[in-house]
Amino acid sequence: MLIGLLRYAQVMEQQKQDSVLNMMGLCSGWLCAAGLSMVGNFQVDFAKVLHYVGAILAFPTSLLFVCVQTILTYRLAKTHTHCRTAHLRLTLSLLALITLVLGGVFFPQDSFTLQHSAAVCEWLFVITVLLFYGTFAVEFRLVSAHTLVVLIQRGQQQGLSQNECKQERA
Numbered sequence: 156m157l158i159g160l161l162r163y164a165q166v167m168e169q170q171k172q173d174s175v176l177n178m179m180g181l182c183s184g185w186l187c188a189a190g191l192s193m194v195g196n197f198q199v200d201f202a203k204v205l206h207y208v209g210a211i212l213a214f215p216t217s218l219l220f221v222c223v224q225t226i227l228t229y230r231l232a233k234t235h236t237h238c239r240t241a242h243l244r245l246t247l248s249l250l251a252l253i254t255l256v257l258g259g260v261f262f263p264q265d266s267f268t269l270q271h272s273a274a275v276c277e278w279l280f281v282i283t284v285l286l287f288y289g290t291f292a293v294e295f296r297l298v299s300a301h302t303l304v305v306l307i308q309r310g311q312q313q314g315l316s317q318n319e320c321k322q323e324r325a
Contacts, residue, residue, distance in 0.1 A: 158288055159184025161298055162224065164306035169231050173309060176230075180223040186216040214280065218255055221248045221287045240290060247287045254280040 163181040167173055193209025225248045228241040258276030261269045 156185055156188045158291060159188070159220070160306070161295060161302075162291060164302050165294060165298060166227050166231065167309060168302050168305045176223060176227060180220060180227060183216045183220040183223060187213050187220055190214070190216060214255055214258075214277075217284050218248075218251055221251055221284060224287075240293070244287060244290055247283055247290070251280055251283045251287070254283060 159181050162184070163177055166177045166180070170177070190209045190211070190213025193205055194213055195209075197205035197209060199206045221244070225241065225244040228237070228244050232238045232241050254276045258273045258280060261273035261276060264270060264273075
């Protein structure tokens with residue numbers, strides 16, 4: 156959740172405005188975190204339904220998160236280094252997509268070997284997404300107090316506009 160929030164604030168600071176794509180990245184990151192929490196807290200041996208609901212929530216939303224962040228990286232790229240980071244993120248996003256699709260194809264099969272292949276694909280997917288998160292390390296070193304101030308100011312502006320809408324309805 157923290158990575159999603161920091162990335163949201165960082166993109167908002169760089170774009171000088173809030174975008175639907177950035178908000179989608181924040182929401183998908185938080186949904187992914189909720190799903191991962193369910194997967195981790197409800198083991199398949201004891202709470203199979205909750206474990207699978209968490210997996211259904213976590214895996215697609217994490218793929219959505221990495222795709223949205225890749226698009227945002229390309230949109231914000233200003234230097235050659237930023238373009239290389241965007242290309243790396245695109246490669247990791249495609250690898251995540253391939254492993255998720257293969258895992259989804261192998262999982263429902265009755266074959267012992269294919270179900271184990273699905274588990275390997277799931278782990279490769281998770282490792283790929285974690286490597287993707289690792290690419291934020293370079294950018295997060297630039298997070299400053301100003302980045303957090305931008306986030307707080309934006310939150311206050313949204314709170315004010317919601318209060319204005321409530322007053323207009325009354």
